Amino acid sequence: MSTNLATALITKLTVSNHLEGEDIRAIQGLRIRERHLGGREVIVADSTRPGECCLISEGFAFRSKTTSDGERQILSIHIPGEIPDLQSLHLRVMDHDLVTVTPCTLGFISHDELWELSRRRPNLAAAFWRETLIDGAIFREWIVNVGRREGAPRMAHLLVELHARLKAIGRTRDGEFALPITQTDLGDCLGLSVVHTNRVLQQLRKEELVTLTRSEVHILDHRRMEELAGFDPAYLHLSPSH
Amino acid sequence: MSTNLATALITKLTVSNHLEGEDIRAIQGLRIRERHLGGREVIVADSTRPGECCLISEGFAFRSKTTSDGERQILSIHIPGEIPDLQSLHLRVMDHDLVTVTPCTLGFISHDELWELSRRRPNLAAAFWRETLIDGAIFREWIVNVGRREGAPRMAHLLVELHARLKAIGRTRDGEFALPITQTDLGDCLGLSVVHTNRVLQQLRKEELVTLTRSEVHILDHRRMEELAGFDPAYLHLSPSH
DNA sequence: CGGACTGTTGATTCGAATCAAAACCGGTGG
DNA sequence: CCACCGGTTTTGATTCGAATCAACAGTCCG
Numbered sequence: 001m002s003t004n005l006a007t008a009l010i011t012k013l014t015v016s017n018h019l020e021g022e023d024i025r026a027i028q029g030l031r032i033r034e035r036h037l038g039g040r041e042v043i044v045a046d047s048t049r050p051g052e053c054c055l056i057s058e059g060f061a062f063r064s065k066t067t068s069d070g071e072r073q074i075l076s077i078h079i080p081g082e083i084p085d086l087q088s089l090h091l092r093v094m095d096h097d098l099v100t101v102t103p104c105t106l107g108f109i110s111h112d113e114l115w116e117l118s119r120r121r122p123n124l125a126a127a128f129w130r131e132t133l134i135d136g137a138i139f140r141e142w143i144v145n146v147g148r149r150e151g152a153p154r155m156a157h158l159l160v161e162l163h164a165r166l167k168a169i170g171r172t173r174d175g176e177f178a179l180p181i182t183q184t185d186l187g188d189c190l191g192l193s194v195v196h197t198n199r200v201l202q203q204l205r206k207e208e209l210v211t212l213t214r215s216e217v218h219i220l221d222h223r224r225m226e227e228l229a230g231f232d233p234a235y236l237h238l239s240p241s242h
Numbered sequence: 243m244s245t246n247l248a249t250a251l252i253t254k255l256t257v258s259n260h261l262e263g264e265d266i267r268a269i270q271g272l273r274i275r276e277r278h279l280g281g282r283e284v285i286v287a288d289s290t291r292p293g294e295c296c297l298i299s300e301g302f303a304f305r306s307k308t309t310s311d312g313e314r315q316i317l318s319i320h321i322p323g324e325i326p327d328l329q330s331l332h333l334r335v336m337d338h339d340l341v342t343v344t345p346c347t348l349g350f351i352s353h354d355e356l357w358e359l360s361r362r363r364p365n366l367a368a369a370f371w372r373e374t375l376i377d378g379a380i381f382r383e384w385i386v387n388v389g390r391r392e393g394a395p396r397m398a399h400l401l402v403e404l405h406a407r408l409k410a411i412g413r414t415r416d417g418e419f420a421l422p423i424t425q426t427d428l429g430d431c432l433g434l435s436v437v438h439t440n441r442v443l444q445q446l447r448k449e450e451l452v453t454l455t456r457s458e459v460h461i462l463d464h465r466r467m468e469e470l471a472g473f474d475p476a477y478l479h480l481s482p483s484h
Numbered sequence: 485c486g487g488a489c490t491g492t493t494g495a496t497t498c499g500a501a502t503c504a505a506a507a508c509c510g511g512t513g514g
Numbered sequence: 515c516c517a518c519c520g521g522t523t524t525t526g527a528t529t530c531g532a533a534t535c536a537a538c539a540g541t542c543c544g
Contacts (some may be wrong), residue, residue, distance in 0.1 A: 002495090073386040146388045434532075436490090
């Protein structure tokens with residue numbers, strides 16, 4: 001019954017990696033424990049030592065940290081097929097939270113099983129490593145986003161990035177994609193207050209760049225959005241040869 | 243003649259990884275091409291496809307990105323023993339620049355050689371993977387720093403982090419460490435303007451938290467600095483078992 | 485000695501946070 | 515079916531942190 005789970009992972013890995021038939025079979029043979037969580041539930045908490053990794057099959061999740069004075073910063077948004085806590089395989093203690101945004105279908109795979117898989121299929125070990133490196137590349141771009149872009153370009157960059165990543169796994173239709181996220185969350189991704197987030201969105205709407213509802217994003221003018229954001233997709237490493 | 247180079251690497255890896263005797267011998271057997279660069283020289287440029295990785299033996303380097311409208315953001319500061327472009331082993335095209343801060347002694351190791359080493363010593367492959375994951379953990383903390391902390395705490399966090407990392411490789415003496423970096427660079431690490439960077443530093447000096455010259459940092463009151471910064475070293479994963 | 489960075493200072497502007505309150509929405513239960 | 519509730523979005527007024535502009539002083543180096 002873990003076929004959907006395995007399929008999501010294979011789809012995602014194939015975006016940035018060459019998989020062989022044996023690799024795919026090995027993934028399909030994984031023991032994956034399926035679980036369903038509601039929205040805004042903690043999957044893995046900061047400071048804990050998980051013994052398994054979490055594969056997202058359906059829904060969105062994010063990683064976040066809370067500062068000593070209680071402010072939250074979202075570090076990344078994760079989409080189906082990703083394993084947001086793959087780093088726990090090597091870094092035993094969590095240094096952040098992993099939380100669902102929407103209700104999610106998740107698959108849990110034990111560290112032992114993943115170690116065994118990496119040993120048996122070095123090509124998959126490399127693919128997993130590569131995925132964590134792409135993660136890192138996205139973190140770098142987020143540092144730039146938060147450090148050097150102001151409100152509107154910053155928001156535009158986030159939306160264009162999500163579109164590019166969702167498109168790669170076939171979850172967009174002509175500039176539209178599901179994103180059931182609150183403005184508070186968007187603000188926490190961007191290091192902005194809710195109020196300012198709201199004003200930035202109004203600005204983007206007024207300039208007819210996007211429409212955004214509680215559950216859907218529609219990028220109306222891709223060219224102008226990318227220009228506003230200063231977006232260069234190279235950092236997403238969306239092709240296996242790059 | 244690459245003994246110093248290999249030693250720097252071994253010292254650094256040992257901070258966060260268990261190395262076996264065979265691992266150490268394998269590293270000592272690496273073919274490392276030594277090179278000396280001056281300050282502010284590009285080691286590896288954005289968009290290129292390097293065929294080797296760069297080990298820092300002496301000096302400091304940083305990774306940076308430049309936005310479409312010419313603003314620079316520094317993404318990480320690298321210290322002796324680190325391989326800042328290890329990701330190029332799996333992500334062929336550079337998505338940022340790697341630049342020296344100070345004059346540096348560097349060791350270049352070909353990708354082929356690193357692949358071969360990883361194949362022969364899986365424990366070293368794991369150690370290298372772990373190093374790139376720690377890199378990622380530091381990026382995450384930098385997102386928080388830039389996104390959610392204001393001037394003074396942000397600067398304090400950077401200085402305390404550098405102290406912790408340098409201490410782990412034995413390059414501090416009682417709160418003091420060499421850091422030959424300009425205020426412009428500090429600002430580019432923190433997403434601040436030079437002018438504001440200067441004012442923040444004055445504030446820290448006035449409160450007798452640090453002294454900072456063109457080449458040296460002295461953390462005067464570690465407790466208050468950490469408190470101001472909201473610093474929790476967990477994300478540095480400085481112990482092999484964590 | 486001169487020139488080019490680098491650091492410092494003051495005045496002003498601007499983007500974004502904060503505070504406060506309303507409007508909106510989606511669900512829930514009477 | 516509607517009143518009510520909590521969370522979310524929106525609006526306006528004000529404050530604040532940080533950028534910008536513009537000089538000037540220091541320092542290093544050839």
